Amino acid sequence: MPTASFVLGVDLDGVCADHTFAFRAIVAEELGVDPEDLPLQRSWGFNEWGLGEGDFERLHRIAVLQRRMFRDMPVVAGAPETLWRLSDAGIWIRIITHRLYVNWGHAIAIADTAEWLDRQRLPYRDICFLGAKPEVEADLYIDDAPHNVEALRAHGNQVIAFAQPYNTDVAGPRAESWAEVEEMVMDAAAKATALQQTFPGTDPAIARLDTKRAEATQESTPVIGLPGEDHPKLISD
Numbered sequence: 604m605p606t607a608s609f610v611l612g613v614d615l616d617g618v619c620a621d622h623t624f625a626f627r628a629i630v631a632e633e634l635g636v637d638p639e640d641l642p643l644q645r646s647w648g649f650n651e652w653g654l655g656e657g658d659f660e661r662l663h664r665i666a667v668l669q670r671r672m673f674r675d676m677p678v679v680a681g682a683p684e685t686l687w688r689l690s691d692a693g694i695w696i697r698i699i700t701h702r703l704y705v706n707w708g709h710a711i712a713i714a715d716t717a718e719w720l721d722r723q724r725l726p727y728r729d730i731c732f733l734g735a736k737p738e739v740e741a742d743l744y745i746d747d748a749p750h751n752v753e754a755l756r757a758h759g760n761q762v763i764a765f766a767q768p769y770n771t772d773v774a775g776p777r778a779e780s781w782a783e784v785e786e787m788v789m790d791a792a793a794k795a796t797a798l799q800q801t802f803p804g805t806d807p808a809i810a811r812l813d814t815k816r817a818e819a820t821q822e823s824t825p826v827i828g829l830p831g832e833d834h835p836k837l838i839s840d
């Protein structure tokens with residue numbers, strides 16, 4: 604008996620957003636060094652960048668609050684298109700991110716995250732800002748942080764480890780790209796739900812957010828999406 608929705612829990616940094624690349628550019632400027640001197644092949648603790656005690660916290664605070672990294676960072680290739688296809692297939696996209704670790708910076712972190720999701724055209728039905736991820740009741744998770752993957756699995760959850768240099772020791776299942784994520788998610792969801800698969804390259808769904816937002820902002824009254832009609836992201840616009 605298929606369940607109502609298959610919920611996919613999607614992490615942002617290191618999965619949808621290229622955190623290492625964005626942070627490296629800012630750190631290089633702040634420290635006055637060549638970005639090439641800060642290897643992208645880095646460990647979880649940024650040991651290769653030679654940061655001293657307290658440097659990560661200080662630089663990350665600058666990156667988030669002054670340089671608006673969460674608004675401007677590059678998207679990981681394939682993430683938007685894949686998430687649109689998965690969403691159109693009936694999968695519930697739940698963004699789960701631990702970004703509220705800069706004290707007194709929550710307004711910027713939340714607003715810039717929402718702005719970035721719209722700019723990069725990532726579809727989602729709900730979003731959770733929290734550090735302890737095992738309690739958000741997704742059917743399948745994608746995460747890159749070794750401690751998150753292991754904690755989620757320890758609680759009996761299905762987790763795809765999104766491959767990064769700092770998680771090579773994490774056991775599979777692992778995805779090296781969003782193409783692999785799509786295949787793995789569809790396989791998992793097909794076992795739990797009835798899906799309508801949209802094949803790669805056949806649906807310009809990624810452009811839909813721009814079109815629908817433009818239409819919505821031209822309305823004189825707020826537009827509330829109808830179930831099964833407009834994408835549910837628009838309900839909260």
Ligand SMILES: [Mg+2]
Pocket residue numbers: 614615616617618746747748
């Ligand atoms: Mg992450």
